[in-house]
Amino acid sequence: xxxxxxxxxxxxxxxxxxxxxxxxxxxxxxxxxxxxxxxxxxxxxxxxxxxxxxxxxxxxxxxxxxxxxxxxxxxxxxxxxxxxxxxxxxxxxxxxxxxxxxxxxxxxxxxxxxxxxxxxxxxxxxxxxxxxxxxxxxxxxxxxxxxxxxxxxxxxxxxxxxxxxxxxxxxxxxxxxxxxxxxxxxxxxxxxxxxxxxxxxxxxxxxxxxxxxxxxxxxxxxxxxxxxxxxxxxxxxxxxxxxxxxxxxxxxxxxxxxxxxxxxxxxxxxxxxxxxxxxxxxxxxxxxxxxxxxxxxxxxxx
Numbered sequence: 001x002x003x004x005x006x007x008x009x010x011x012x013x014x015x016x017x018x019x020x021x022x023x024x025x026x027x028x029x030x031x032x033x034x035x036x037x038x039x040x041x042x043x044x045x046x047x048x049x050x051x052x053x054x055x056x057x058x059x060x061x062x063x064x065x066x067x068x069x070x071x072x073x074x075x076x077x078x079x080x081x082x083x084x085x086x087x088x089x090x091x092x093x094x095x096x097x098x099x100x101x102x103x104x105x106x107x108x109x110x111x112x113x114x115x116x117x118x119x120x121x122x123x124x125x126x127x128x129x130x131x132x133x134x135x136x137x138x139x140x141x142x143x144x145x146x147x148x149x150x151x152x153x154x155x156x157x158x159x160x161x162x163x164x165x166x167x168x169x170x171x172x173x174x175x176x177x178x179x180x181x182x183x184x185x186x187x188x189x190x191x192x193x194x195x196x197x198x199x200x201x202x203x204x205x206x207x208x209x210x211x212x213x214x215x216x217x218x219x220x221x222x223x224x225x226x227x228x229x230x231x232x233x234x235x236x237x238x239x240x241x242x243x244x245x246x247x248x249x250x251x252x253x254x255x256x257x258x259x260x261x262x263x264x265x266x267x268x269x270x271x272x273x274x275x276x277x278x279x280x281x282x283x284x285x286x287x288x289x290x291x292x293x294x295x296x297x298x299x300x301x302x
Contacts, residue, residue, distance in 0.1 A: 003032035003101060004078030008070040009088050010038070013045040015227060016088040020053050023086075028098035033057065035077055037070040067176070068192035068201040075191050083186060085202075087177035089227040090117075099222040100180050111185035111214025112206065114174035116165060116223040124165050125226045127175040129218040131157045132207060133250070135259065135267055142270070171218045172210065176202030177226050185214050193253075198239075200246030207254055240282060244275040 005023060009016045016036070023034060035057045038046055046060055059073055075083055082104060086092070096115060104113055117128035131137055137157035140146055145155040156162045163169060179202060189208045192201045206216055248271055256264055 001033055001079040001081070002030035003082045003084060003097065004074070004080030005032060005034045005084045005086055006071050006074035006078065007034065007036045007086050007088050008039060008067055008074075009036055009041060009045050009049070010064060011041045011043045011045065012088045013041070013043045013048050016045060017048055017052060019086065019088050019090055019092075020049070020056065022091040022093075023097075024053075025094055026092065026097045027094045028101070030097065030101050032097060033079060035059065035074045037061065037074050039064040039066070039070055066194065066197040068196050068198075069194045071201075072191040072194065075186065081183050083181045083183060085176050085179040085181070087226065090177055091225045091227075092178075093222055093224065096222045096224060100219065103217070103219050103221075104180060104182065107215070107217060109215045110182070110217045111209045111212070112174060112179055112181045113217040113219055114178055114180065116218075116220035117175060117178060117226050118223055120225060120227055125175065125177070125228070126159045126161070128178070129160050129163070129165065129171045130173040130175075130203075131160055132172045133158055133203065133247075135255065135263065142274075166220050168217065168219050168221070170215055172216065173203050173206040174216060174218070176205075178224050179205075181205075181209075182214075185209055185212070188212050195249055195253075196246050197242050198246075199243050200250050204250055204253065237279065237282075240275065240278045244271055244278070247271050 007016060007019060020034065020036075026032075034053070036049055036053075037059045038049075039061050040063050046058065049056060049058060057077060059070075059077065061070065061073075065073070071085055082101060084097075084100075100113060100115055104110055107113070114128055117125040119125050134157065140155045141158040146159060146161055149155040150161050153162050160171065189205075189212050193204050196204060209216060248268065251264075251267055251271075259267075
């Protein structure tokens with residue numbers, strides 16, 4: 001088996017079936033399997049997937065285990081020499097699997113790779129090629145310096161906006177919406193950190209991949225479409241909480257010991273203020289349906 005595709009589903013029946021249709025329309029010489037991990041959906045997802053895609057391996061959880069744990073369940077069942085994390089709210093192109101597996105075969109030092117990710121309006125999903133959210137990178141991003149100086153690498157350490165999205169290069173971090181990882185890499189570093197419930201686990205995984213000496217490559221010769229949740233819609237408090245909790249978890253795990261007490265305190269204060277502002281913004285937003293997608297990127301930085 002060349003590739004195991006892992007898709008976590010949680011009440012995203014239509015999005016997931018659209019994603020699966022795009023996967024099975026792929027044109028590739030490589031052998032692949034698809035594993036869907038359902039986190040106790042109540043929207044008829046299980047029945048729809050079983051009926052339309054009987055050849056998909058379906059893991060049905062009795063509770064919402066979160067994104068990291070669900071993917072780890074999929075990895076335990078996977079047989080492929082590559083593992084692909086693929087969001088349920090994505091659509092792959094016919095050449096995506098062929099192009100990306102061939103790229104990994106040609107680059108044995110690459111522990112992980114990601115393709116170009118675009119949004120429905122054709123714009124780039126900037127999370128698909130990122131630097132790590134160091135305190136300085138996050139500061140320049142959060143306070144708008146990256147927008148003021150879009151061509152300056154110093155101020156664009158997080159979203160790498162100064163780099164051409166149509167060129168190939170090594171990056172620090174990919175997005176969990178599409179992350180192709182070598183089995184040997186996973187065997188060396190382990191799966192996703194289940195401390196992260198639904199945000200930040202992709203950044204943490206990339207950090208550990210690079211710490212282990214593997215390259216991470218951005219390869220834009222193919223693309224996927226990412227149907228992310230609308231940021232203007234009201235979000236549940238749990239979603240906002242997990243988003244900001246992930247920032248604290250990541251900082252404590254990888255950066256806290258590098259900085260003094262004052263710097264760490266300022267970082268925690270900054271995250272706390274952003275959390276409060278996000279709650280206020282959510283309360284003031286017009287009422288509407290909750291987002292049906294699982295955004296994996298941490299767009300406000302750390």
